Amino acid sequence: MLKQDIIYLTLQVLSCVLLFLLAGFSQKYVSSKWKLCYLAPAVFCIVYISTTSIEKLLLPVYIGAAAVAVGFFWEKKLLRRIVSALCAFITVGGLIGAAVNPYFRMTDYLGEFEDTLKEMEKRYILTDYKQIDWDELHDKYEPIFREATESADEKLNCSAWMQLCAEFKDGHVNYIPEDEAVEEEVIRDICGRDFGLSILNYEDGRAVAVNVDPSLNELGIHDGTVIVTWNGKSPEDAAKDSEAYQYLGYADEYNAYFYRSLLAAGTGKKGNVVYIDDDGNERSAELSSIGNYYDRYKSTLEKLNKGVKAAHMSVTELNDTTACLRIKAMMYVGEDSVNTDYESTIRSLRHSIKEYRGEGKENLVIDLRGNGGGSGTLVRAIAGLLAPEGEHLYCYDGVWDREASGYKKNPDGTFVVGKKNTFEGENCLGGGKIVILVDRGSASASDHMATVMSRFDNVTVMGFTKSCGSAQGVTGIAMSSGGVSLSGSLTLNEDGTVWIDAGTDMKSGSPLDIRVPLDEDAVKAIFVDDTDYLLEKALEHLDSDK
Amino acid sequence: MKNIINSQIKQLFKNKLKFIVLLICCALSGFIVYGTWLDYYALEQLPEISASQLIIYNWGSVIIMVFFFVAVSVGDICAGDFSDKTVYTELMSGCKRSGTYFGRAVVALVFTLIGSLVIVCAPVLISSIIFGWGTLVSVGDFVTRVFVLIVPIIRIICEFVCISFIVKNKYIVLGIAFGIVELQSVLGNLTNNAPAEILGITSFERLCIFDCWATSGLDDRGNIIANAALPAGEMASIYIWSIIASAAAIWIGYSFFHRDDLD
Numbered sequence: 001m002l003k004q005d006i007i008y009l010t011l012q013v014l015s016c017v018l019l020f021l022l023a024g025f026s027q028k029y030v031s032s033k034w035k036l037c038y039l040a041p042a043v044f045c046i047v048y049i050s051t052t053s054i055e056k057l058l059l060p061v062y063i064g065a066a067a068v069a070v071g072f073f074w075e076k077k078l079l080r081r082i083v084s085a086l087c088a089f090i091t092v093g094g095l096i097g098a099a100v101n102p103y104f105r106m107t108d109y110l111g112e113f114e115d116t117l118k119e120m121e122k123r124y125i126l127t128d129y130k131q132i133d134w135d136e137l138h139d140k141y142e143p144i145f146r147e148a149t150e151s152a153d154e155k156l157n158c159s160a161w162m163q164l165c166a167e168f169k170d171g172h173v174n175y176i177p178e179d180e181a182v183e184e185e186v187i188r189d190i191c192g193r194d195f196g197l198s199i200l201n202y203e204d205g206r207a208v209a210v211n212v213d214p215s216l217n218e219l220g221i222h223d224g225t226v227i228v229t230w231n232g233k234s235p236e237d238a239a240k241d242s243e244a245y246q247y248l249g250y251a252d253e254y255n256a257y258f259y260r261s262l263l264a265a266g267t268g269k270k271g272n273v274v275y276i277d278d279d280g281n282e283r284s285a286e287l288s289s290i291g292n293y294y295d296r297y298k299s300t301l302e303k304l305n306k307g308v309k310a311a312h313m314s315v316t317e318l319n320d321t322t323a324c325l326r327i328k329a330m331m332y333v334g335e336d337s338v339n340t341d342y343e344s345t346i347r348s349l350r351h352s353i354k355e356y357r358g359e360g361k362e363n364l365v366i367d368l369r370g371n372g373g374g375s376g377t378l379v380r381a382i383a384g385l386l387a388p389e390g391e392h393l394y395c396y397d398g399v400w401d402r403e404a405s406g407y408k409k410n411p412d413g414t415f416v417v418g419k420k421n422t423f424e425g426e427n428c429l430g431g432g433k434i435v436i437l438v439d440r441g442s443a444s445a446s447d448h449m450a451t452v453m454s455r456f457d458n459v460t461v462m463g464f465t466k467s468c469g470s471a472q473g474v475t476g477i478a479m480s481s482g483g484v485s486l487s488g489s490l491t492l493n494e495d496g497t498v499w500i501d502a503g504t505d506m507k508s509g510s511p512l513d514i515r516v517p518l519d520e521d522a523v524k525a526i527f528v529d530d531t532d533y534l535l536e537k538a539l540e541h542l543d544s545d546k
Numbered sequence: 547m548k549n550i551i552n553s554q555i556k557q558l559f560k561n562k563l564k565f566i567v568l569l570i571c572c573a574l575s576g577f578i579v580y581g582t583w584l585d586y587y588a589l590e591q592l593p594e595i596s597a598s599q600l601i602i603y604n605w606g607s608v609i610i611m612v613f614f615f616v617a618v619s620v621g622d623i624c625a626g627d628f629s630d631k632t633v634y635t636e637l638m639s640g641c642k643r644s645g646t647y648f649g650r651a652v653v654a655l656v657f658t659l660i661g662s663l664v665i666v667c668a669p670v671l672i673s674s675i676i677f678g679w680g681t682l683v684s685v686g687d688f689v690t691r692v693f694v695l696i697v698p699i700i701r702i703i704c705e706f707v708c709i710s711f712i713v714k715n716k717y718i719v720l721g722i723a724f725g726i727v728e729l730q731s732v733l734g735n736l737t738n739n740a741p742a743e744i745l746g747i748t749s750f751e752r753l754c755i756f757d758c759w760a761t762s763g764l765d766d767r768g769n770i771i772a773n774a775a776l777p778a779g780e781m782a783s784i785y786i787w788s789i790i791a792s793a794a795a796i797w798i799g800y801s802f803f804h805r806d807d808l809d
Contacts (some may be wrong), residue, residue, distance in 0.1 A: 031807060032802070032805055032806045032807045033807075036802065037801070039798065045731070046744060046745065048742045048743075049744050050744045050745050050748060051740065052740065053740050053741070054740075054741055054744075072798070072801065072802075073801055123759060125761075127650075190635065197667065224758060376764050376765070376767060377764075382763075394764060397763030397764060398763075400769040401760055402681055404770070405771060407761075418763065419763055419764075421763070421764040462620060473761065474758055475760070475763055476760070487761075488759070488761055489761040489762050489763070489768075490761070491764065
């Protein structure tokens with residue numbers, strides 16, 4: 001129930017009581033002005049509706065407010081008292097009814113779904129490329145949203161949107177709920193139980209326990225213990241049983257493959273695990289739940305992809321020859337939050353880099369892990385600062401066809417190429433080596449930066465997996481229950497193919513020059529020694545290049 | 547009533563106040579056109595400078611102008627004659643109250659509606675002459691909107707007729723208009739879920755402010771796509787509710803004036 005509802009309904013009851021008393025008073029002190037007071041509930045009601053919305057459950061209250069206006073036209077004391085009392089009773093009833101009714105002020109989830117899906121179809125630019133069948137999506141999700149509406153189930157609505165968005169396999173298609181707590185509840189519901197471990201796969205395919213709870217050590221399960229089966233299935237297959245599996249919308253096959261077993265350890269009522277102990281013997285155990293798997297899932301990802309602990313957009317020393325530029329998002333909140341050319345950001349970066357170069361630090365690690373994107377203009381400014389001198393290609397724009405309300409296509413199915421976006425290199429680093437660290441969370445403008453800079457000879461992109469692989473411009477659609485973001489502006493390669501984003505093959509164009517294998521050393525470093533393994537590998541790579 | 551209408555028309559042309567206000571409102575259209583020009587050159591995001599760009603970005607500015615013009619015009623026609631006691635003289639000389647009420651209401655309705663439409667269309671026409679029509683909105687969609695807009699304007703006029711005969715003071719009418727605009731700007735921000743037809747001003751907003759979205763290049767001027775065509779159901783709803791509200795306002799105003807103690 002909204003605060004406005006309580007205030008309005010209370011005021012309406014009070015005004016009805018006053019109008020009841022006024023019926024007698026106006027007979028004693030006669031004036032034609034008194035009757036205007038009987039219009040007040042109707043006027044307040046209109047103001048109230050205009051600031052909230054029409055609520056069907058309050059229809060009797062609206063009618064009651066209108067009925068009091070009878071006192072304006074007929075000045076009989078009894079009639080005025082009857083309508084005032086009636087309206088007061090109806091309003092009190094409405095107040096109580098509204099407080100206990102779960103359908104009160106409930107969003108029409110189905111209507112919202114219908115409208116938003118139509119709008120998405122109009123705006124989404126990768127429909128053909130990703131072979132999105134809008135009718136199929138509608139038919140699949142319409143019953144779920146209908147159920148959410150009929151049962152006034154906010155969580156079901158949220159989970160349906162999350163699943164629907166995952167179907168696109170596009171990092172830019174996301175549901176942003178109005179209430180983040182609802183989203184977390186949904187995720188907790190679908191992640192399953194925590195049995196004290198997560199499962200990842202080594203490069204050679206073996207599934208291993210990671211982020212293991214110390215309580216499992218007495219069973220001989222620790223970080224790096226090989227898991228043979230989980231509840232009778234290979235961890236990869238067990239992960240597919242997780243309800244959360246439907247909510248994964250990896251845009252790129254690398255990420256989907258790397259994290260293929262991560263959801264397994266949340267499945268089942270009991271964790272029946274078969275594993276290889278330290279002596280090489282196959283053992284089994286039945287693990288009991290110790291909580292919700294979401295917490296472990298989250299902490300596993302955090303340990304794996306934590307990134308350099310440094311301030312956003314700061315340059316810090318890593319060793320005698322290398323500095324690190326940490327970019328947590330492609331945006332800047334200082335003076336440049338209003339300057340779209342990012343002049344002061346670039347000035348400050350230029351100064352820091354030159355200072356470090358003066359100290360002999362010729363190499364740079366750019367840490368884009370967990371960087372969900374932002375401004376392409378900032379990418380261009382940073383890439384320009386570090387690029388070799390001369391003109392460099394960023395990407396091509398598409399050409400909008402106003403008549404067709406879509407991007408223009410060539411007869412062969414590729415898009416018509418529009419403006420060529422370029423930038424000038426400044427070579428601020430003086431030719432030193434650059435390693436860009438990426439993970440699955442490096443999305444959008446981070447994808448741009450990795451892709452644009454990977455074209456330079458002195459740049460190496462490193463990670464366990466590729467970056468997200470979603471690089472189109474984003475648009476948003478607002479709803480009462482939240483909002484949806486989606487790819488709405490096209491960026492292209494020179495040949496008119498979509499830049500970076502993957503089609504149905506999930507092979508994105510985001511670069512990965514060195515795929516760091518997840519192996520025994522990596523698991524030990526990350527989950528036992530709590531070190532930044534990827535950063536160590538980056539420094540190793542830079543040192544080996546000397 | 548015929549005599550009242552004739553005298554009101556004569557008074558309309560004798561008293562230049564309403565024409566001056568209309569002229570000022572039209573002159574303010576120049577600022578809307580300037581705003582359109584400014585948006586194009588300062589924001590560097592808009593795809594074109596044209597009348598249709600004005601319609602999408604700045605047309606909503608006419609709402610306030612129309613609202614105050616209606617308040618001034620209707621207040622002067624319907625409430626202005628209370629202060630110099632003309633209404634009392636009319637009634638004492640045998641005029642029926644219905645004639646006094648509806649005679650003024652008709653003149654107020656016709657003159658204010660024409661003036662409002664001039665304010666609504668002036669910036670678009672000026673912009674069209676200077677910059678051309680453009681491609682963002684078709685002329686047909688604009689004309690349809692103006693056509694639908696007539697009914698909410700009539701509704702607002704009728705509501706002010708009602709208010710004028712209740713308060714009987716043109717300055718208070720203007721004050722009420724100011725209060726409504728302020729209230730709308732404060733309360734209107736609480737939520738946008740209210741149906742457009744609930745108030746005359748919200749119907750007006752729905753018709754003058756376009757839903758639009760954009761696509762853009764990396765750093766190029768974007769493409770603005772306006773959902774210019776209004777759903778038939780919504781148009782019908784605005785029409786029906788505006789007619790009902792107009793009739794109710796006229797009826798309430800007359801019911802009050804008909805039995806009012808004129809002291």
